[in-house]
Amino acid sequence: MRFRLVRYFTFASLGMFIVVTLALTYFEHQQASFFKEVQSAEAEFIKHVQANFAKQQEEAARHDLLAIHERANVDLTLLFANMLWEKDFAPFVAKVQAIPVDQCRAIEDITGPDGKKKQPDSKKACYQELGAKIRALPEYKSLDAKVFSAMKKSSVFKVKVFDMRGITAYSSEAAQIGDDKNGNAGWKNAMAGKPSSELTHRDKFSAFEGVVENRDLISSYLPVHAPGSDKVIGVFEVYTDVTGFLDQIKQTSAKIATTARDNENQMEKVAEYNLDEVSKMSNNGIAIVAGLLLLLFASLFAIVRRAETIIRQQEHEREQAHQQLAQAEKMALLGQMVAGVAHQLNTPLAFSRSNISMVIDGLKSFELPLKVAHAFARTVRKTDGDRVTLNISRTRAQLQTIESQDDDVVMLAQMLGDTLQGLDQMRELVENLRDFTRLDREKVTHFDINKGLHTVVYIAKSVIPNRIEVVEEYSDVPEVECNPSQLNQVFLNLINNAAQAIPDNGKITIRTSLEDMRVRIDITDTGSGIPADVQPHIFDTYFTTKPAGEGTGLGLPIVKSIVEEHGGTVAFTTQDGAGTTFTVHLPAAFPETLLKAA
């Protein structure tokens, strides 16, 4: 198969470039998505931090609010207690404490559908009844009025007072009086001497000045100490309205959240921009690399194309040189042959020419006897009788010079016979030459190998030295379909080689035989054999053992290529010092195979 340098280079390098570009794109993409991930993680983290911060800030604010109000409520309670406890609440609470509650507490709580414990309606009614009893106490009305007047126009929305059992002894919301709060954590804390507060949101709340809506309230359970001791003697519950403060806190929180959101948005924008930039940069990078690769490809392509041009040119030149050498080889063989043939022609030419010139000379001596014979015949024609009279007075001297020419006539005939032989020799030579060159025949034809070999041997004999004997041993072989002129060249070459392998006297044997449906031709010489180191190379083009300028190294390669073109094989066996046999096998052209082909 032909090696197409430019095409293979183009496919391979473009393919590789595409792979490189794809790989590069993939990695750039990976990098971009990693960058994106990092950015979003960062954004997430900052968001989280901001949210956390906002929450903590709000919590701190609420906590502060609670603490401040608790303190305020404690102060208030203290004030309140100083103002109302001794005189008003202490006796009132003592009276409430005297009302038994155990009958109410004895009623079992029930579990609601949501799993929470609930007071059954009977229990609620029991406490209501208790509240009614408390409200029915005589001091209640003045106490309530005093509390209302004290708390009017303050941020205190509600005031409750519990007895030591946790029963609501007073509430600014009258309905709540009698409620049992002994399970309440705030109450318990207060009973232990610790004030506790709670921020709650109420949709509806009964305040001193009526029902209010949507309010944030701080409720504080506050212990009331006996004057001058740590002993808790009661518990206040004060509800303070902190809606305004809480709104402020909420506003601050909202502001912080807005800022955070703004920051986030900003960050998102920056991230997006960065991502855009990064992907733009990586796209640019890929484009530049692709461009550079294309540039590289273009320059390499130019180099490779130039290289291919040069290679082609060199190949062409080699081909031409090879053809010229092959032609030179053929011409050298032809030249040798022509010289040999010329020499062979020279011998018959020499003696024929010599003979003919002798015959011409010889014929001159027959001029006089023929003249005499003619004169005699003329005289005989003029005479009727059997006798003639010749007047030789004038011609005696001439007639005496005529000698017996019998031998001469025989000799002249022999000379001409020899000349004829010479001409036949020349004709044979010319015929063989024509058979050898076959310029006037079909190029490819069925060919009698034996006849062809005989012609080649005849021609070769004129080239090879006389000291070498050529033996032809032909057996009946079928014809071969071939180009006879080419096969003649093959055989002449092999016979010539055989002759050159024989340094002194020797013998070349040419044999034909039929072997496995193929015609086998053996050309054996008694020459020097082929050295072992030369054997592997003898069919190599340009390999020659002859001095430079004498051998082209094309003889045997041409033999091989011609034989192989004819579907045959050529091989050799050689023994150092004993000779070489070249064996050519050619497919026989059997009539059957021809029929099959037809």
Add this chain to the structure above:
Amino acid sequence: MRDKKGLVLCVDDEPNILRSLHWMLHKEFDVMTAPDGLSGLEMLRKHDFDVIVSDQRMPGMMGSEFLREACKIAPRAMRILLTGYSDLQAILRSVNEGEVFRFVNKPWSNEELMKTVADAATIAKTQPVPVPVEDIAGGGESVLLIDDDKEMIELVRQALSPDTQFRHASTLSEAVTILSAQPVGVLMSETRVGRMDATPLVKLLKQRHPEIVSMMFTVNSDVDAIIKLINQGQIYRFIPKPVKPGFLKLMLSSAVNKHRELKRSPGAVRRHAVEKTPEGLEEKLEQDIQLEAVRIAPATAGTASATNDSSFMHRIGIGFRRIFGTA
């Protein structure tokens, strides 16, 4: 039978050739034939031949080999070699070893071949073979080398025996001057000296002075030129180049000896008779040498005779005529 002019041996592997030669020669000569070299030598031992005509290309023994042996067996017989296509080496060997009298090209002209054989027979019958005696007394023979190669001059000088004089000329006009001044025994020459063809001089010299033994160096001359040199110049030996000193020494002493032989028996020079050179060769040579002299004169002889060209030419002309002896 009439008296025949001589006994001729023809050797060729081709019977037709032998018959043709026989027919041609048998009226004037006694002719015997041999189909190959070995039987030819056998016949030489049995009969006293005057002339041997041999083909060069024969199976077994080549013509040149056969003539070399024949020269030893029958030195009196004149040797003629028939050549068709021969390689140069064989021709040179036949000259150097077989001392061939003539080469005849195949196909031959009957008339010329007859004349050559007749000449050879006459020479063989009339001229005795100079008895080759080792170291014929003599001395002072001069050897002339015509060559412009300094190395060759040195080589020949060293190869010469001390009892000979050595002259050398680097141009043909110088050679003419030397030749006209004193007799020369052995002439050695390149085929071309400078731009001049030296062969006409050698041929003409042999024609006029057959006692001069000439030898020529060969590099790659063609067969035809060698054959002409032999037939017209009777070159004694061809010395192949590159020259081996030992071989040169051998050749030189052999040539000097030959010259002494020829001097001692003047008749023997006829054994080296040459064919007539073509008409006008002499005149052309004289002209060429004068032209060469004029061309070279300003460089070599520029001192005294630069003003006197015509007298210089005249001198050469006189020298030329003295050598070739034209009336």
